[in-house]
Amino acid sequence: xxxxxxxxxxxxxxxxxxxxxxxxxxxxxxxxxxxxxxxxxxxxxxxxxxxxxxxxxxxxxxxxxxxxxxxxxxxxxxxxxxxxxxxxxxxxxxxxxxxxxxxxxxxxxxxxxxxxxxxxxxxxxxxxxxxxxxxxxxxxxxxxxxxxxxxxxxxxxxxxxxxxxxxxxxxxxxxxxxxxxxxxxxxxxxxxxxxxxxxxxxxxxxxxxxxxxxxxxxxxxxxxxxxxxxxxxxx
Numbered sequence: 728x729x730x731x732x733x734x735x736x737x738x739x740x741x742x743x744x745x746x747x748x749x750x751x752x753x754x755x756x757x758x759x760x761x762x763x764x765x766x767x768x769x770x771x772x773x774x775x776x777x778x779x780x781x782x783x784x785x786x787x788x789x790x791x792x793x794x795x796x797x798x799x800x801x802x803x804x805x806x807x808x809x810x811x812x813x814x815x816x817x818x819x820x821x822x823x824x825x826x827x828x829x830x831x832x833x834x835x836x837x838x839x840x841x842x843x844x845x846x847x848x849x850x851x852x853x854x855x856x857x858x859x860x861x862x863x864x865x866x867x868x869x870x871x872x873x874x875x876x877x878x879x880x881x882x883x884x885x886x887x888x889x890x891x892x893x894x895x896x897x898x899x900x901x902x903x904x905x906x907x908x909x910x911x912x913x914x915x916x917x918x919x920x921x922x923x924x925x926x927x928x929x930x931x932x933x934x935x936x937x938x939x940x941x942x943x944x945x946x947x948x949x950x951x952x953x954x955x956x957x958x959x960x961x962x
Contacts, residue, residue: 760905762834763912767865770841771855777842781855784846795850795958802850803949806843810836811942833912836941840868840948847952852959853891862900863891865908867952870944873911882907887955915944 773779778786784802791797844864845855853860866874867887877883883904884890890900 760902760909763837763865763905763908764901766834766837767841767845767861770838771845771861774838780842780845781849783842784849787846788850799847799850799953802843802846803946803953806839806949807942807946810839810945836915836945837868837908837912840945841865843945843949844868844952844956847949848891848956851956853956857891858896858898858901859893860891862896862904863887863956865904866890867955868908868948869911870947871951871955873907877907887952888957891956892959915940 771780773782777783783805784798787798787801787805788795791801841864844867845861848860848864849855853863855861855864864887866883869877874883874886878885883900884897885893
């Protein structure tokens with residue numbers, strides 16, 4: 728029989744994360760919904776030495792000799808690795824450094840996942856400069872379970888593909904989607920920090936948990952994007 732202690736720790740961490748997440752914008756004013764849009768823009772256009780989503784996806788497509796599904800697989804695997812490294816580096820300090828380092832973890836994870844999903848959308852024939860597609864990219868980052876719940880509660884109108892292919896862009900969705908993604912990312916980061924520190928006050932453990940959590944979460948988002956964003960055009 729599995730021990731209940733890990734599940735208990737996780738439950739405590741999740742509940743605490745729900746309580747702390749709304750306060751993070753006060754602790755770190757940059758973590759408003761605007762940072763989600765900034766991350767998306769940087770992911771699509773590129774930042775520093777990091778090429779934009781479409782350019783990176785096209786590089787993978789060339790490497791895979793034009794095989795779209797194989798290129799998407801590589802895009803996901805690459806970004807899972809990026810997320811693992813980023814999660815390790817920004818979670819070494821444990822809970823005590825949350826208000827200092829967590830904003831970097833959150834914005835880094837947003838950039839990585841935005842870039843991955845936008846790259847997948849590009850490979851499937853979507854125009855990632857289209858505001859409908861950009862909203863779909865962000866909704867995909869919420870994950871299938873969260874999207875299903877939000878659709879049932881009428882907080883968002885439809886799953887990602889339906890948003891991407893809607894007859895026209897609904898500007899009122901922009902803020903709603905950005906807020907939902909921002910809260911989800913904040914909750915993820917705080918939750919894993921609490922999970923790594925409850926009963927384990929070894930800083931290195933936080934880095935390991937952060938790497939595993941960010942990598943796994945990114946893999947799940949990538950797989951959801953792969954299933955959800957069906958091909959729009961034939962190459």
